[in-house]
Amino acid sequence: MKRLNSLTFKQLRALRAVTDLRSISRAADDLGLTPPAVHSQLKALEENFDCAMLHRSGPSSFAPTPEGAALLKAFDRAEVSLEQAVHSIDALRSGKAGMVVLGVVSTAKYFAPELVARLREVLPEVEVILKVGNRGEIISGLEDRAYDLALMGRPPRTPPVSATAIGPNPHLLVASANHPLANRGTITAEQILEQPFIAREPGSGTRILSSRFLHGLDAGDPVEVIEMSSNETIKQSVLAGLGIAILSQHTIAEELHGGRLVALKAEGLPIVRQWFLLYPSAEPPTGASRLVHDQIVSLVRPIFERNLAN
Template sequence: MQRLNTLTFKQLRALDAVARTGSITRAADELGLTPPAVHSQLKALEENFGCSMLSRKGSGAFNETPEGAELLRAFDKAQAGLELAIHRIEALKKGFAGTVVLGVVSTGKYFAPGLVARLRHAYPDIEIILRIGNRDAIITALQDSAIDLAIMGRPPRDPPVESLLIGEHPHVLIAPPDHRLAKGGSITADDILSETIIVREPGSGTRILATRYLDRIGEGRPYETTEMGSNETIKQAVIAGLGIAMISAHTVTEELRTGRLRAIDIDGLPIIRHWFLLHRRDLQLTGAMRTVRSFIEQEKGSFLPRMT
């Protein structure tokens, strides 16, 4: 360890320069030193290791000894590692590298992977860690500082956040294509409330929106519900004829396009909510976080699914 503590980069650079040029004088010119200064560095190096690092026959050029060659190989690796570190540090300072944990509510899983792919293509040295959960889970992760940025609907009150609107988020009532409510015509609140309504689990933003809508049109009248834990399960349940459901249009674009599901045409629908990108107000954004935030802002919602 003592040898390592007294080893300096000046000594290693002197050894490298003399081994490459074969001359102390040429090495001194390259390093901007005097020949005695280069000789002094080499002498200190050899005294440290107790062996010769260079050999010379007569008046010929200097060549590294086996011990010197071993040390130079280590020096090359160290120098390459430090150059990489310098590059990484500059990238981190400029926001082109780092790690960002992005939390997305469950409904966003239909577009979040595509967004992450765009980010990785634009900034390959930024690692994006994607976390998916329902609204309550994402809010809890924000409170616990377990995520850096979040994409969700209505921003929470706790914790206080800075939010950026990134696009519209329509919600529709869906039914199977042969359902009586999918055939058009005049549809009333009673028609809706007489159906079994398939809803998400408590804590889901979609469930909160559906409950508010049904309570409003029904003026507080009761209705039958069936709870299911994912959008995929709800879609399959509606297709199977188990009921109707309010759901994010972004989760059913393909089913609506192919006719496997139909959006119920009734006044007041679709309900247009919005997607927000947000982070804790007290969070000190790293360069990578600022870069990701700016990228998503500049995309202007182009990564969101489009209703047909």
């Protein structure tokens, strides 16, 4: 208990900043402090726990020790809880009945804002906060209880979640309208693998789906795989003629409707997956979270239909 009584947020923020920025001077700039002040916070922290929290990983670079990493993990979770408390207090002061944090994977950002707008219309007494991240970030947020609810494709194995299928998430193999394969009719596995293939980073939901599709062609590997950090960047790259890609139809509905992108025809396409509404199994939604959960289930299908029809 004595160690906790001596622990301060200034010390923890200093540790987090130096860990993220790998430099005491950069951390000082970020925190609006002097380097000696940051060093003093770190020294007090290490004296409190009687162990090093950082070690040098280069001439002027720092990384957390195992003890430092353990403390940072607890600090990150505490910050999430405190952020939620701040939102809850703001909601109560503004007359709201509650606050719900909805985490969505980046693919869902093409329809999630409309969904949140509809939720605010039917539940004006509830504040719905939208958080967008990649699949790994959303899973991490579920583990840390940073989100009350989450929207994503394939539910994770961990943490344990309860998942409700709420609508189709078709994925298409797409090319620019002037691509050589655009007007070929049904194309072969060999023709697909002759093209540069643009994909998300390993671990993303779209990358997993793309890898399974390519391996299922049973005709070798693509001539080239180009990694991009976002679906939007992939879309723009395909439009520019850099290669072909598998993307959620929700991501490219406008470009397909306008004829700028073309859905290629091949065996096994389209790949139809489902969108799921998730929450941690250990913490079923109650109160405002339950209201938002039930409204999403009832509101989202017409939004999907309009988006995919375009």
